[in-house]
Amino acid sequence: MTESEVAQQSAEQPTPGIVPAANRTVSSGRRAILSVTDLKKYFPVKSSGLIRRTVGYVQAVDGVSFEVAEGSALGLVGESGCGKSTTGRLITRLYDPTSGSMMFEGKDLAKLSAKAMTPMRKEIQMIFQDPYSSLNPRHTVGTIVGTPLRVHKVVPEKQVLTRVRELLEVVGLNPEHYNRYPNEFSGGQRQRIGIARALALQPKLLVADEPVSALDVSIQAQVVNLLRDVQNEFNIAFLFIAHDLAVVRHFCPEIAVMYLGKIVEIGERESVYNHAHHPYTQALLSASPDVKQAAIGGRRERIRLEGDVPSPINPPSGCRFRTRCWLAQDICAKQEPPLLQIGKTHKVACHFAAELGNHPAKPITAPLLGTDDQGNHAPGSSPVEFSTNPGYDETWFDLKTKTFGNR
Amino acid sequence: MGRLRSDKVAIVCAAIVVIFILIAVFAPLLTRLFGVEVRAGDPSTDTDIFNFPVIGPPDHGFTWKAPLGLAPDTGDDNLAEWLYGARTSLMIASISTVFATLIGITIGLVAGFSRGWLDRVISFVIDVFLSLPFLLAALAVAPIIVLRFSDRPGLLKWATFFSLIFILIITGWMQLARLIRGEVLSLREREFIQAARVMGVPTRQILFKELLPNMVAPIVVSFSLTLPAIVTAEAGLSYLGIGVIGQPSWGQTVLKAVPYFDTYPLYLYAPVLGIFVLVVALNLLGDAIRDAFDPKTRR
DSSP states (O other), X not given: OXXXXXXXXXXXXXXXXXXXXXXXXXXXXXXXXXXXXEEEEEEEEEOSSSSOOEEEEEEEEEEEEEEEETTXXXXXXXXXXXXXXXXXXXXXXXXXXXXXXXXXXXXETTTOOHHHHHHHXXXXXXXXXXXXXXXXXXXXXXXXXXXXXXXXXXXXXXXXHHXXXXXXXXXXXXXXXXXXXXXXXOHHHHHHHHXXXXXXXXXXXEEEESTTTTSOHHHHHHHHHHHHHHHHHHTOEEEEEOSOHHHHHHHOSEEEEEETTXXXXXXXXXXXXHSOOSHHHHHHHHHSOOHHHHHHTOOOOOOOOOSOOOOTTSOOSSSTTGGXXXXXXXXXXXXXXXXXXXXXXXXXOOTTOOSTTOOOSSXXXXXXXXXXXXXOBOTTOOOOOOOOOSSOOSSEEETTTTEEEOO | OHHHHTOHHHHHHHHHHHHHHHHHHTHHHHHHHHTOOTTOOOHHHHBOTTSOBSSSTTTSOOOTTSTTOBOTTTOOBHHHHHHHHHHHHHHHHHHHHHHHHHHHHHHHHHHHHSOTHXXXXXXXXXXXHHHSOHXXXXXXXXXXXXXXXXXXXXXXXXXXXXXXXXXXXHHHHHHHHHHHHHHHHHHHTSHHHHHHHHTTOOHHHIIIIIIGGGGHHHHHHXXXXXXXXXXXXXXXXXXXXXXXXXXXXXXXXXXXXXXXXXXXXXXXHHHHHHHHHHHHHHHHHHHHHHHHXXXXXXX
16 A cells, blocks of 8 residues: 555545544654554464474564654664564564565555565665674675665766765765775774665665664764764664663654563653653663762662563463563453553553553553453443554543543 | 795695696696606517516616606506696596585575575485495496497597596585585574675675675685595595596506506505695695684694
8 A cells, every 4th residue: 555545545534543644743743754553573483393383473573553753763672582673674674574564655665575675775774783793704894885885876886985985984984994804993983884884875764773782882872973963964764773771862752662572652752761651661761770860879769570571472461561560450461452642742552551650540441442440341331443553643542531632 | 824824834735736736737748858658658569578667667777768667568657647647636636626616605505595495405405415325326337438438439538537527526515515504504694694685785696795705714625625535536436447547547557556566566656655645735735724714723
């Protein structure tokens, strides 16, 4: 389905809350460049032996929806194994998605063949986590940065070297070092080479898969600032995958928190960091060190999560976080919490969504799901239609008044 | 390369190998220099009534007319046969090694990079080839070829030559294919290969421009260790009568010289020493190259 078709379809059915895709805006008021809807990736688990039957699926990414605005940055955070890297690799089509759609410039990346994907590769590039394995050790820097230029024939062969030197200068490296091999550079410099390579095609979207996790803290800041500079200079949208909350806060105006293949909370930086409504986000935030508190010597109240992340092969029923959540009640096992928009630019998937310490005793989602407080189907009530919009709607569910509105 | 140069054993071995290559290349020139000829023997004039040569060893002293003596029975010149034998040996060994390496690289790359059924089929084929008894197959094939071309000696010479090369290639490629497959399996998951795929680099280019340069070390090592193995194999097969017919070769000379070992040992020593020195030099050079590529295995 193309973008215009989507727009047409929504125009025909004027459901409140669903705005035609073309007019849809993200928090910053900019146009959405990438809009991912209900993206899923299941990896088959094969039995051993001669006849390899599929005995199950690793539900690495299970129904993720989000939007990235043009020239903006969406931070994807979560602990290891929660599917954030898989999401990044799905968008660059290193993996083929199981289902869902990824609309980019009117094309659904999820349905393009490998051949049809080739011209799109110019628009979407990736920065990798490990600068020591993301550069071919047998190629010179000039070859590494020049490869995308040659493959897509962006510039004539004669000008490749000139362009490579320009790119090296952009990322703050000596342009005369194009003849050197990656092992002659430090980790931070290698990551800069990786960034230069990603910039070579002048992409509109950059998937940065933990771009600074492998670097020293002092170098991290330099690289993050470099990313910010190139973002401003070339108006590149970022999908910034990281587990470091401080780095994400510094870089991304929008944050999505993932847990076990699902987005549990997504929203604008300030609302997620200062008014986190999901217990998992609250636990994550409480675990990250706070300079101010350290300075005054106060003890932080930390939320200790017990146990391990459940296996994505056989995730818990209902809410996936319930096995480690201190708020969990019966409804959490029976009903999966919908990703409910609770503010202008804030969505959360929890039956007891509220700021830390104010969690309600009764599930706020029960009336919406048409159930009683234990999650059993309540006679006489029917569930509300939830918006499937990957962006934000004009109206949202107000937690105080328990009604939809747009105050 | 610098590490290789500082290795004295490697330098000596490389020099020996180079000398052998020069001998092989300039065999016609050298034979003319020594004033000897291949297949110039005349049994009626060059051998006595016991079929031993009339000049040179074993019954007479050293003579420049035949520095390594003449062959019994035929009266062929041993030095000329030895020089041309070096040529045959090295030619067969290098041709077989080059082709076996090329086949091994290609099949290994394809098997390693294609997940799923193609990889499984290729791995199965490799296993099948590894389990075939090639010596028996070669022993069976040799008489067929000899019989087929027996009436045309000109053709027979090349038929045996190429069938020997063919047998050596067929037996030689599997080890490298497995090695390359394993290397590809480990390299494929590295991020620079994924980066190449994100950039939209075509698969062929990923295989040959991104992966292959990272496998130069195992390929060179495999090449330098396959070469001596094939020199020995060629000599061994020739000794068993599956070798080249109609042109000089060390294995052929060994075959002919064995019955005369107690009366005319020099006849046997010359080719055996040639094979021994060449193979030891190539093996030590191969070891040195491997050490130079991988500092961790240094002794």
